[in-house]
Amino acid sequence: MIKNIVVVGGGTAGWMSACYLKATFGENVSVTVVESKNIPSIGVGEATFSTVRHFFQYLGLQEHEWMPECSATYKLAIRFENWREPGHHFYHPFERTRVVDGFPITDWWLKQRPSDRFDDDCFVIPALCEQLSSPRHLDGNIFEQREDRAGSGSEAVGRSTLTEQQTQFPYAYHFDTVLLAKFLTKYGTERGVAHVLDDVTRVALDERGWISHVDTAEHGELHGDLFIDCTGWRGLLINQALGEPFISYQDSLPNDRAVALRVPVEAATRGMRPCTTATAQDAGWIWTIPLFDRIGTGYVYASDYISPEEAEKTLREFVGPEAEGVEANHIKMRIGRTRNAWVNNCVGIGLSAGFVEPLESTGIFFIQNAIEQLVKHFPDATWNEGVRASYNGHMARMLDGVREFLVLHYYAAARQDNRYWKDTKTRPLPDGLAERIEQWRIKLPDSESIYPWYHGFEPYSYQAMLLGLGGVPLRSSAALGSMDGAAAGKTMRDIRDEARGLVATLPSQYEYFAHMRRPSSA
Numbered sequence: 001m002i003k004n005i006v007v008v009g010g011g012t013a014g015w016m017s018a019c020y021l022k023a024t025f026g027e028n029v030s031v032t033v034v035e036s037k038n039i040p041s042i043g044v045g046e047a048t049f050s051t052v053r054h055f056f057q058y059l060g061l062q063e064h065e066w067m068p069e070c071s072a073t074y075k076l077a078i079r080f081e082n083w084r085e086p087g088h089h090f091y092h093p094f095e096r097t098r099v100v101d102g103f104p105i106t107d108w109w110l111k112q113r114p115s116d117r118f119d120d121d122c123f124v125i126p127a128l129c130e131q132l133s134s135p136r137h138l139d140g141n142i143f144e145q146r147e148d149r150a151g152s153g154s155e156a157v158g159r160s161t162l163t164e165q166q167t168q169f170p171y172a173y174h175f176d177t178v179l180l181a182k183f184l185t186k187y188g189t190e191r192g193v194a195h196v197l198d199d200v201t202r203v204a205l206d207e208r209g210w211i212s213h214v215d216t217a218e219h220g221e222l223h224g225d226l227f228i229d230c231t232g233w234r235g236l237l238i239n240q241a242l243g244e245p246f247i248s249y250q251d252s253l254p255n256d257r258a259v260a261l262r263v264p265v266e267a268a269t270r271g272m273r274p275c276t277t278a279t280a281q282d283a284g285w286i287w288t289i290p291l292f293d294r295i296g297t298g299y300v301y302a303s304d305y306i307s308p309e310e311a312e313k314t315l316r317e318f319v320g321p322e323a324e325g326v327e328a329n330h331i332k333m334r335i336g337r338t339r340n341a342w343v344n345n346c347v348g349i350g351l352s353a354g355f356v357e358p359l360e361s362t363g364i365f366f367i368q369n370a371i372e373q374l375v376k377h378f379p380d381a382t383w384n385e386g387v388r389a390s391y392n393g394h395m396a397r398m399l400d401g402v403r404e405f406l407v408l409h410y411y412a413a414a415r416q417d418n419r420y421w422k423d424t425k426t427r428p429l430p431d432g433l434a435e436r437i438e439q440w441r442i443k444l445p446d447s448e449s450i451y452p453w454y455h456g457f458e459p460y461s462y463q464a465m466l467l468g469l470g471g472v473p474l475r476s477s478a479a480l481g482s483m484d485g486a487a488a489g490k491t492m493r494d495i496r497d498e499a500r501g502l503v504a505t506l507p508s509q510y511e512y513f514a515h516m517r518r519p520s521s522a
């Protein structure tokens with residue numbers, strides 16, 4: 001059996017992996033994290049999927065235990081600004097579409113268009129974002145417990161993982177990634193993860209080309225059965241030592257750099273929008289992530305269209321006086337995936353395995369999915385090749401699927417006002433996407449017509465993006481023309497009423513977290 005796991009790298013990927021493996025195997029497997037004192041982790045990656053709650057639940061952690069430690073807030077949606085035209089915005093919420101007489105409410109919206117805002121007519125979450133509301137009442141209850149959220153069919157027993165997800169949870173989190181790594185370091189080491197603060201200087205291979213050990217500068221050799229490469233884009237083990245090639249996605253996703261700022265703000269006076277904002281720019285987009293005690297922001301851009309200096313200037317102007325004196329973090333991004341994330345006895349997790357640019361916040365989802373799949377495909381002494389191949393196929397398809405969804409964001413954005421945005425319409429599309437877009441012009445995306453393998457996104461996400469981005473003409477299903485639309489019209493009015501009722505009764509996100517942080521509520 002596998003007895004010793006060595007995790008190289010102590011960023012988000014390294015500590016999430018180590019804690020998850022320890023929570024899974026306990027005393028039966030030793031887990032060591034070796035982390036450089038000299039090479040910082042990337043320091044960005046602050047927004048998540050809603051499904052990350054399974055990770056915290058797996059570790060037995062509740063929100064009040066970890067959120068205040070990580071400056072964490074709620075994320076109910078992504079607010080897309082200026083992707084269609086200046087001044088326009090729409091939301092991609094964590095909310096499934098309701099179904100009326102067999103058709104999603106978004107399809108009915110195309111038919112009836114009761115207003116020019118599909119998001120406010122079809123979802124309740126946009127109103128909560130506009131009003132800076134918390135998704136939880138002060139007593140901790142979540143704003144809505146609709147039947148489709150309560151779960152149906154065969155529920156998992158005990159701790160659940162991504163693949164048992166049957167419901168759409170209404171929010172995700174924002175957090176400070178450096179604080180999360182610190183929190184997980186404490187969590188992991190208290191539960192028996194060994195922590196070595198040192199540089200790995202060499203990766204030693206045996207005669208078969210498998211990793212026998214890694215050499216460290218001050219702690220000698222670290223031996224293991226299984227090595228997890230969490231060294232970020234260096235890919236010290238998987239790419240450099242084992243020579244596994246990297247497959248670039250840059251032909252379809254040209255953004256290759258980012259510049260980030262950590263801006264201190266006074267949330268009490270300013271309030272905290274409970275969503276990530278993605279604001280389109282001349283050569284990319286700017287993220288705004290409200291944490292409890294600061295804002296994380298950054299410009300993701302393509303260096304073929306704008307220089308790092310211009311990007312930083314644009315970002316500082318966008319943020320305003322609060323950015324004065326704040327140091328900028330310039331980042332070169334490696335967009336794409338390692339061909340096989342698992343080679344011999346080494347598994348790359350995190351940026352070493354792949355990254356598809358920050359839009360839609362998929363990096364931590366990839367990490368969570370990779371660890372869960374590794375446990376499901378855990379090797380024994382036979383190191384079965386089929387198990388490895390199954391894992392590699394799953395990871396490759398997931399990353400390729402997310403690539404497709406993100407390419408759609410640029411292609412379907414109506415914006416075409418400069419060379420950057422014009423080029424988004426003529427760049428080659430990944431295999432299969434062009435055909436799918438043709439189908440979606442006739443019929444909104446459904447489970448039969450989106451990328452067919454698991455990649456985290458459901459048809460409603462594709463529908464929200466196509467309706468919001470506005471660059472691909474859409475039409476309602478023909479059948480709706482001959483059906484009675486009264487129930488659908490009522491549902492859209494009910495959604496508006498429900499949203500109004502919620503914002504009137506929910507506390508603001510700031511109030512909620514100020515309440516959670518009171519000494520007595522711990």
Ligand SMILES: Cc1cc2nc3c(=O)[nH]c(=O)nc-3n(C[C@H](O)[C@H](O)[C@H](O)COP(=O)(O)OP(=O)(O)OC[C@H]3O[C@@H](n4cnc5c(N)ncnc54)[C@H](O)[C@@H]3O)c2cc1C
Nearest residue numbers: 009010011013036041042045047200231232350351363364
């Ligand atoms: C601009 C940007 C924005 C992003 N936004 C999001 C987001 O909103 N949501 C999201 O989910 N993801 C996001 N991501 C992705 C996210 O940041 C990463 O997925 C996540 O931080 C994981 O990084 P990592 O741990 O793989 O690598 P890193 O953070 O780079 O960590 C690498 C670790 O390896 C160690 N190391 C390297 N070499 C050695 C050595 N020789 N010896 C010992 N240790 C070594 C380092 O010390 C470090 O601890 C974003 C990424 C970028 C670039």
Ligand SMILES: N[C@H](Cc1c[nH]c2cc(Cl)ccc12)C(=O)O
Nearest residue numbers: 049050051077078092093094456
């Ligand atoms: N699995 C989903 C992924 C997802 C669904 N809706 C959204 C909305 C936004 Cl803004 C990001 C990701 C997703 C989940 O995390 O619930």
